[in-house]
Amino acid sequence: MTDAGPDTASGAELFPIIFADLAEVEARLRRNVHSRLPVVPEVYLHTVHAGGKRVRPALALLCGRLAGAAGEATFDVAVAVELIHLASLIHDDVIDDGGRRRARLTANRVWGNKNAVLVADFTHAVAYRLLAQRCPMGVVARLSDTVVRMCEGELAQMFNEGSTEVSEPLYYEMIGDKTASLMAVAAELGALVSGGDEAPVAACRAYGQSLGVAFQIVDDLLDLTGDEERIGKPVGNDVRCGRLTLPLIHGLHAGGAGAERVRALITKPDVTLDDLAALRAALADTGSLAYTADAARRFADAACAELAGFPDEEPRQALEALAAYVVARTQ
């Protein structure tokens, strides 16, 4: 366990108008989970400190300002969606012992699967407890619905590991569920509890959904092209897990020798760093990397188009900057 703060500097730089609000979210995230058992804050804070840009709280806070007047309930939503995200990160790290492959090891490596599972359950429950205090009932219904979708997206991804038959529509369905649904609900509920009317709330939701899809496309691209030191995890993880992401799906369907090279590389039993470099080159040749980057840009543009009805002021500008950041990010 480290006392180092999270890497939120660039998050706060990105959204200067909510700098103070994000600091408050950070304080509440740390304060919210207390327990007489030392392992709870240890596992939980290990994940909180791993940082992240707090994109989901930022979405709730900015959409709250965009569509209404952000208040205490907006903070509740901002903290709750990040708690759900953190819990899902802890659960993601549980080793698939009975399954086919090993995922990366983090919290569970240090504290064991069962501690990780229980602390994530604890974190989930704290999120619901927070929302049940002063938010309208529909908020809990929407969040629990979203957790159902997130689980389905993760399960679908696992179910399709090792398959080379994953299509673009299936890919979009899976990332829509596992990643975009939480960003959509962060934006939607942030706007809703801040007093937003139906149409602005729907626009915020649509913005969050498209932004989330763009975010995951870029994540999947960085897993192939990113710098390990910058993104803080091994690259090539998707390929090693047999997960078809957008660049790989495009490459497999590019036809000709390029597609054959891609297929040969991703179906190798062990994928070396040299194989990854060869795969990158093959996907550049088939135009798959450019195609993927372009797809991310289209979703980010679609996200921004949802903001057209809002005044061209700070909250909207910050959300546009967030969309630009999501496609330009290198970590």
Added chain:
Amino acid sequence: MTDAGPDTASGAELFPIIFADLAEVEARLRRNVHSRLPVVPEVYLHTVHAGGKRVRPALALLCGRLAGAAGEATFDVAVAVELIHLASLIHDDVIDDGGRRRARLTANRVWGNKNAVLVADFTHAVAYRLLAQRCPMGVVARLSDTVVRMCEGELAQMFNEGSTEVSEPLYYEMIGDKTASLMAVAAELGALVSGGDEAPVAACRAYGQSLGVAFQIVDDLLDLTGDEERIGKPVGNDVRCGRLTLPLIHGLHAGGAGAERVRALITKPDVTLDDLAALRAALADTGSLAYTADAARRFADAACAELAGFPDEEPRQALEALAAYVVARTQ
């Protein structure tokens, strides 16, 4: 995956006045979890079909009738508390890969840890979604609070595995959190959403809490004295995991040669079936088995004492029968 129904016959026999209601809960439990992904109903129904007496739904339904008029919201609570229970059973079975010991393997053995974790998360979320539809907001707050306590109880138990220093108060605190809290909230919320007033709701809650403690004491006793075929899982699991339960705590503090025999047997690196038989004999000699059975009876009596203010009619009689069953059960 099997189509065989759960072992609810004796549950329904125990509570004839809610026979039809329990059948309805069973139908809703099966209907509630649907997904386009086959693994979700597979893992979930595997656990639903493993059966159980549906004690928690019975508590909600009976306390609903005792304190008010059971209706649709009572069914929501009855189903939701069982969903939380089923999710905790699935999570219990995740292998502690990084930890010290291996727990029994069930759903996770068949489908892998990650599928088990995600389906349990899914099941949790479905419980909250159900309650968020028509129950008052306080219900979600109480249930999420209970899940926090359940996680803390489980974590405390894991934390203390291998320790011979666990005291009776700590034991009661742990089983109060991990087991009794959900029975207490099932009784409390069943009464509350059925229109019960404050005092009857509090009495139901106190009944459920004491019943839950009695239930877990008997569970821990059966882990030593039960018949493997009847209880459907290996006996001696607590001893092998280094978990001090009430009979073991009493035996360790009985003094003299008896206590020494108990200590020697439970601290052996491998506990054979012969060791278990010797341990049972030692715990009989120290009076620890009788002490434990007596403690369970006292909590069951305390549970029934909470019902004194209610009319001596069918719902109260059924709850008294349930308390008698909990201490007399052999599986």
